[in-house]
Amino acid sequence: MPSSHPEPPTDLDRALEIAPRDWAPRHVYHLLTGLVIPRPIAWVSTYGEDGVRNVAPHSYFNVVAHDPPHVVFSSSGEKDTLRNVRARGAFVVNIVTMDLVEAMNVTAADFPPAEDEFTWAGLEATDAVVVDAPRVARARAHLECRFVQEVPAGNGTIVVGEVVHLHVDPSVWHQGRVDPALLDPVCRLGGSAYAGLGQVFRLARPTWRDLSSARHDVPGPAPS
Ligand SMILES: Cc1cc2nc3c(=O)[nH]c(=O)nc-3n(C[C@H](O)[C@H](O)[C@H](O)COP(=O)(O)O)c2cc1C
Numbered sequence: 269m270p271s272s273h274p275e276p277p278t279d280l281d282r283a284l285e286i287a288p289r290d291w292a293p294r295h296v297y298h299l300l301t302g303l304v305i306p307r308p309i310a311w312v313s314t315y316g317e318d319g320v321r322n323v324a325p326h327s328y329f330n331v332v333a334h335d336p337p338h339v340v341f342s343s344s345g346e347k348d349t350l351r352n353v354r355a356r357g358a359f360v361v362n363i364v365t366m367d368l369v370e371a372m373n374v375t376a377a378d379f380p381p382a383e384d385e386f387t388w389a390g391l392e393a394t395d396a397v398v399v400d401a402p403r404v405a406r407a408r409a410h411l412e413c414r415f416v417q418e419v420p421a422g423n424g425t426i427v428v429g430e431v432v433h434l435h436v437d438p439s440v441w442h443q444g445r446v447d448p449a450l451l452d453p454v455c456r457l458g459g460s461a462y463a464g465l466g467q468v469f470r471l472a473r474p475t476w477r478d479l480s481s482a483r484h485d486v487p488g489p490a491p492s
Pocket of ligand 1: 327343375376
């Protein structure tokens with residue numbers, strides 16, 4: 269099927285149907301990161317081979333297993349974070365909360381490898397409890413990860429980490445679990461747009477039993 273538009277139109281007068289290869293990669297990037305929203309942000313902290321502290325945000329990020337727990341993030345190209353993870357075999361995911369958004373943004377700048385991004389962003393670091401990586405001291409939660417493997421994916425490298433230690437601050441805990449409103453995480457949207465959590469609502473998941481027994485109650489068509 270031919271693509272409906274050779275590049276992103278200013279106004280969309282009919283449905284967009286495109287093959288990614290027909291668009292420049294930057295246009296595909298904007299389309300995808302505008303559609304796959306909101307994205308959580310892994311603020312990944314590492315030590316370089318030479319001991320330099322590094323921290324950088326990654327919104328190609330998610331949790332992919334819980335027993336034992338695993339997370340993934342993807343590096344677009346080879347950056348200091350990826351090199352450090354390879355060299356030290358460890359990283360920490362610092363959860364980005366609203367109070368840290370400005371500092372997080374500073375650490376996204378293209379610092380040369382020898383620069384300590386904690387210092388530039390005015391952040392204090394502490395050693396992780398279990399892995400060979402620093403933590404952002406002010407973060408309300410940390411996932412300490414052991415580097416498990418990397419998987420090439422397009423222009424990215426997916427880094428898989430096993431979460432071997434977790435830290436949660438009491439300020440975000442309520443009645444046995446993390447309270448989303450207290451955590452107040454930053455959500456990444458497209459481009460330079462971010463969002464807070466917005467409305468939180470709950471939805472009970474139906475079981476097959478609920479659904480199938482409800483169907484018996486629906487009157488069928490009258491016999492002809
Ligand atoms: C909110 C946010 C999310 C980002 N997500 C990613 C990402 O998922 N992958 C990536 O390679 N770069 C991402 N970046 C860009 C990196 O943070 C940036 O290139 C940074 O300089 C990399 O630092 P490093 O070289 O110290 O690893 C993101 C930037 C921001 C502001």
